[in-house]
Amino acid sequence: MKSIANLEWRYAVKKFDDQKILEQQKINILKQAFNLTATSYGLQPIKLLIIKNKSIQRKLVDHSYHQQQIVQASHLLVICIDTNLKESDVEKYFERVKEIRKTPDETISSFREYLKTVITEKSSQDLILWAKNQAYLALGNLLTVCANEKIDSCPMEGFIPKKYDEILGLKEKNLTSVLVVPIGYRAEDDMKTHQMKVRKKIEEIVIEIS
């Protein structure tokens, strides 16, 4: 595994090659990887939108501080969170546990009731913050998988979620957009390709205690 070489290869692409399209096989890897992200309690309060539609991408540029990568990119990932998580989602999760692991109901019932309490006792604002954390976790996974698979990407917080939600009809789906990641292939003349990566010195960011 060339983990470090791959992470060194990755950078936030400023200009994509708008003629190159990602193979569906690579998109399928990202779909699976997203679904395999670890999440709090395993509840997966997140969704991944994969947009490959220039007309929609063009509309979204205006609500992304005119960052052209949104429309240049082969595909646009939008990581969303559920805005209406409720007891029935916990029940659905445990139905899935039973389906996959054949776990008997008596083994899971007490944890299921505990999780329902966790969810219902959180304020809706806290639930949103909790779900947003999971969206960032998924982003961390996706960016690293992209690097491993030689897919170029550019993680973005700079966009207007409300406008994205409107254009993509997310409110009706009880979703809201949290993070945006154009993916594809870097343009040959992306001036950022050859810029050195700026990071802290390791000893400034890591503390070893033995």
Place this chain on the structure above:
Amino acid sequence: MKSIANLEWRYAVKKFDDQKILEQQKINILKQAFNLTATSYGLQPIKLLIIKNKSIQRKLVDHSYHQQQIVQASHLLVICIDTNLKESDVEKYFERVKEIRKTPDETISSFREYLKTVITEKSSQDLILWAKNQAYLALGNLLTVCANEKIDSCPMEGFIPKKYDEILGLKEKNLTSVLVVPIGYRAEDDMKTHQMKVRKKIEEIVIEIS
């Protein structure tokens, strides 16, 4: 790249082999990977503690709802955030940019001033939330790198940050603990090793728009 096979191999380890120690070369990969995590504006408001000290690990178990992985694990990662980010950190970042990229001051000064405004205009609570998001992003990266490097892990939100901060002397360093990840090797008799992974169906978590 066997991205999906590696993510399938990964699971939240319930019991570590407390006799097996991770090689320093693997720890070095995680240190570098953590530092290579993408962060908002490149500001890296995060720190990684790597603890390999059974007496400290034993103390922390009591503040981790008695999850024994904390003490069984070869090493314990604690992802922290800076609690006192200020203008001078932005300046330090741009000094680093100049050092690494030899960028002239006139090229960066307007973005530097903009970033200072971004930081100073955020409330301290918003700065904490922003930094926490970056901690989750780093966790996502680390879990995937662990999987690629065949390092076992268990991501945890279930611990008392205040107690961790006390025991590890984090307050004096203007840090607070956000996430905990025991790492090492799974025990042969970890009953979770052979459990099937529970995830949503792909079509329930991914929406493709073309």
